[in-house]
Amino acid sequence: MKLDRRSFLKLVGSASIVALPGCHDSARYSEADAAALERHWREEHARSGTGPYGVQRFRGYRGLAELPYFELDPAGTLRCTVDDLPEIVDIHAHLGMSLFLAPELDLEVRTPRVRHYLDCDGTTPGCAFDLDVYANANFSDAGLRALRWSVVAQLLWGSRVAATHTVPNLLAEMDAVRIAQAVILPIAFGLPFGDELYERWRGAITRAGARGRLLMGASVHPRDPLAVEKLTRYAAEGALILKLHPAGQRFFPDSPEVAPVYETCEALGLPVIFHGGRAGIEPEYSQPFNLIRHYEGAFRDFPGVQFVLAHAGARDVAGAIPLAQRYPNVWLGVHGQGVTVLSQLIDEVGAQRLLFGTDWPFYHLAATLAKVLLVTDGRPELRNDILRANAERLLAI
Numbered sequence: 001m002k003l004d005r006r007s008f009l010k011l012v013g014s015a016s017i018v019a020l021p022g023c024h025d026s027a028r029y030s031e032a033d034a035a036a037l038e039r040h041w042r043e044e045h046a047r048s049g050t051g052p053y054g055v056q057r058f059r060g061y062r063g064l065a066e067l068p069y070f071e072l073d074p075a076g077t078l079r080c081t082v083d084d085l086p087e088i089v090d091i092h093a094h095l096g097m098s099l100f101l102a103p104e105l106d107l108e109v110r111t112p113r114v115r116h117y118l119d120c121d122g123t124t125p126g127c128a129f130d131l132d133v134y135a136n137a138n139f140s141d142a143g144l145r146a147l148r149w150s151v152v153a154q155l156l157w158g159s160r161v162a163a164t165h166t167v168p169n170l171l172a173e174m175d176a177v178r179i180a181q182a183v184i185l186p187i188a189f190g191l192p193f194g195d196e197l198y199e200r201w202r203g204a205i206t207r208a209g210a211r212g213r214l215l216m217g218a219s220v221h222p223r224d225p226l227a228v229e230k231l232t233r234y235a236a237e238g239a240l241i242l243k244l245h246p247a248g249q250r251f252f253p254d255s256p257e258v259a260p261v262y263e264t265c266e267a268l269g270l271p272v273i274f275h276g277g278r279a280g281i282e283p284e285y286s287q288p289f290n291l292i293r294h295y296e297g298a299f300r301d302f303p304g305v306q307f308v309l310a311h312a313g314a315r316d317v318a319g320a321i322p323l324a325q326r327y328p329n330v331w332l333g334v335h336g337q338g339v340t341v342l343s344q345l346i347d348e349v350g351a352q353r354l355l356f357g358t359d360w361p362f363y364h365l366a367a368t369l370a371k372v373l374l375v376t377d378g379r380p381e382l383r384n385d386i387l388r389a390n391a392e393r394l395l396a397i
C-alpha cells in the first residue's frame with residue numbers, strides 16, 4: 001500500500017479512541033481564526049530582525065558559537081561558556097518515540113550525533129536558523145516533509161531519527177550547554193496499543209540511573225476510562241506534571257469530558273502542561289483543538305490547578321498573553337517564541353510566570369537557551385527566574 005499523508009491520517013484516526021472529526025462548528029473555528037494563523041506565517045519573516053535584538057540569524061546550531069555565550073570545542077560540540085548560570089531546569093523535553101506498530105527503541109545507547117527533527121547541523125553549512133521567528137518557521141519545505149515521514153515511521157516501522165533521541169544523548173547535550181535537569185513529557189495519544197511512552201521512557205531513565213536529572217511528566221488520554229486511575233498511579237510514582245496535547249489527543253481543553261482529569265490534578269496538586277496554541281505545522285483538521293480561546297474554560301473553572309501553556313501559545317501568542325494576564329494560575333513555557341516576542345512576554349506577563357523549555361529533540365537545547373540568554377543579558381534575576389526559580393516553585397523540586 002502506498003501511504004500518502006491522507007491515508008496515514010485515516011489510519012491513525014481509525015486506530016485512535018475517536019474517529020477524526022469531519023468538521024467543527026464555526027464557534028470552534030471560524031474563517032477569521034484560519035486567517036489569523038495564515039497572517040502570522042506570512043508576516044513573521046518580514047518582521048524578523050526589526051526588533052530590539054536586531055538580526056539574529058545563524059548557520060546551524062553550531063553557528064550559535066558566534067554569540068558570546070557559546071563556543072565550539074575541538075570536537076565541534078557546541079558548549080555554553082556562561083559561568084554564573086543557575087542550575088537550569090528544562091520543563092519541556094521528550095525522548096525517542098515508537099508507537100503503535102513500531103518496534104521499541106533502545107533509548108540507552110549513545111549515538112555519534114543527535115538528529116534533531118530540525119536537523120540544522122546535519123548539513124555543511126548548517127541550515128539557516130533565525131532566533132527572531134517562531135522556531136518552526138526555520139523548517140524548509142523538505143524539512144517539514146521529512147518531519148512528517150518520521151512521524152509515520154514512529155508509528156509503523158520505527159524511525160532512525162527517533163533512535164538518536166536517547167537518554168545518554170540528551171544528557172550529553174545537557175552537559176554541553178549546562179542544563180541540570182529536564183522534565184520528560186510523554187503523550188498518551190489514545191492508540192489501541194503501542195501507546196506506552198510513559199512506561200518506556202520512565203523505564204529507560206530508571207535503568208540509566210538518570211532519575212535525578214530527567215524528571216518524569218505523565219500523560220493520560222482524557223477519554224481513557226482509566227485516566228483518573230492511571231494519573232493517580234503516575235503521581236504516586238513521582239510524576240511531577242501532566243502533559244496534555246489537545247491536537248495530538250483530539251480534544252477541546254474546555255470540554256466537560258476533561259473535568260475529571262483536572263479535578264484529579266487539583267486533588268493531587270499536579271500542574272498541567274498543555275501544548276498551547278497552533279503551531280501551524282500540525283494537520284489542519286487538528287488545529288481547532290489548539291485554538292487559544294478553547295483553553296480559557298479550564299483556567300477559569302479550575303483556579304486550583306496550575307496550568308502551563310507550552311510554546312506560550314505558539315502562533316497564537318497574541319491570544320495567550322491576555323489569558324496569562326487575566327488568570328494567575330497560568331504560566332507560559334517560552335519554547336518556540338523568537339527573541340522579540342520573548343522580551344514582550346517579559347514586559348507584559350512578567351518573568352516570574354515564564355518557564356524555560358526546549359522541546360528537545362525537535363531542536364538543539366541551545367536554540368532556546370540562546371534566546372533566553374539574549375533577552376536576559378544584564379538581568380540576572382530575570383534569568384534566574386526563567387531558567388530555574390519558577391520551575392522550582394511550580395514543580396516543588
Ligand SMILES: [Zn+2]
Nearest residue numbers: 092093094359
Ligand atoms: Zn513538545
